Amino acid sequence: MDKAGVQDAFMKAGLSRVIKDLDLLAQPSIRLFTAPAKEGSLAKGASKLGGMPDLPPGFEWPQWKKLPQSFIAQIRLEDVQPYDVDKVLPPKGMLWFFYDATQETYGDNPDDKGAWHVFFKDDNLDALQLASAPAALPAKSRFKPCSIRFAQEITLPQQPELIVPNFDWTDEEQQKYEDLLSTFPDQADRAKPHNRIQGNSDTLQDDMHLQSQLYSNGITDMDDPRVEELSKNANDWLLLLQVDSDHQAGMRWASTGMLYYWIKKEDLQAHNFEHTWLVLQSE
Numbered sequence: 001m002d003k004a005g006v007q008d009a010f011m012k013a014g015l016s017r018v019i020k021d022l023d024l025l026a027q028p029s030i031r032l033f034t035a036p037a038k039e040g041s042l043a044k045g046a047s048k049l050g051g052m053p054d055l056p057p058g059f060e061w062p063q064w065k066k067l068p069q070s071f072i073a074q075i076r077l078e079d080v081q082p083y084d085v086d087k088v089l090p091p092k093g094m095l096w097f098f099y100d101a102t103q104e105t106y107g108d109n110p111d112d113k114g115a116w117h118v119f120f121k122d123d124n125l126d127a128l129q130l131a132s133a134p135a136a137l138p139a140k141s142r143f144k145p146c147s148i149r150f151a152q153e154i155t156l157p158q159q160p161e162l163i164v165p166n167f168d169w170t171d172e173e174q175q176k177y178e179d180l181l182s183t184f185p186d187q188a189d190r191a192k193p194h195n196r197i198q199g200n201s202d203t204l205q206d207d208m209h210l211q212s213q214l215y216s217n218g219i220t221d222m223d224d225p226r227v228e229e230l231s232k233n234a235n236d237w238l239l240l241l242q243v244d245s246d247h248q249a250g251m252r253w254a255s256t257g258m259l260y261y262w263i264k265k266e267d268l269q270a271h272n273f274e275h276t277w278l279v280l281q282s283e
């Protein structure tokens with residue numbers, strides 16, 4: 001669904017008055033549709049979810065608490081360029097995503113930092129080689145390989161009041177919006193995995209912008225005197241990658257949850273992927 005389609009959906013839902021806020025709410029994203037693939041059948045350096053990564057020589061597999069981390073995905077940035085509407089991602093190179101093999105990291109504590117890694121490389125990619133899993137990585141922490149097809153998609157936030165300044169929606173309008181979201185973009189799509197890059201996250205619990213801002217700065221106490229100032233920039237955090245519980249890859253996050261990798265706008269612009277924050281949420 002494009003932006004014109006979203007506007008039409010607002011009209012049909014009785015939300016014509018709040019279309020004024022649509023430019024703030026409707027954010028472009030890159031949807032990832034997966035399909036099972038045989039390990040080794042994908043071209044070297046192709047985008048993939050699960051399986052084993054194609055890695056550069058000398059790559060040091062990340063660990064957490066003396067256990068190798070699970071490989072989640074690799075994204076070939078040339079693949080996503082045609083769908084990157086705002087051109088915020090690097091135009092070329094590779095991103096690799098890893099996560100705690102025990103799946104016990106939720107991103108709700110500053111001490112969680114280091115339980116996931118995002119790596120970026122934009123040169124010498126011809127030397128990539130299909131890696132083997134570290135011997136110490138448990139079988140249950142290895143996922144099935146899937147190819148990825150990309151598509152543009154407009155997303156809407158689940159909490160518009162956190163995005164729209166001087167929020168003036170009535171209770172009735174907020175209820176109509178929630179009803180619209182429950183079947184957005186259509187009922188059939190709701191049953192599919194929602195893997196995406198950028199856009200509004202498919203939030204299962206609380207909003208993650210403030211969580212990422214505070215925990216990444218070592219704060220857990222809302223009475224901390226730094227909270228007020230840091231909160232002003234919470235929306236500087238952007239969704240880098242959302243990974244759903246995808247049965248084709250054998251991924252289940254806390255039963256039926258999602259993984260979310262967040263990055264600050266300034267770090268994304270600088271192609272600095274070392275300071276991401278990860279959150280795991282479940283219903």
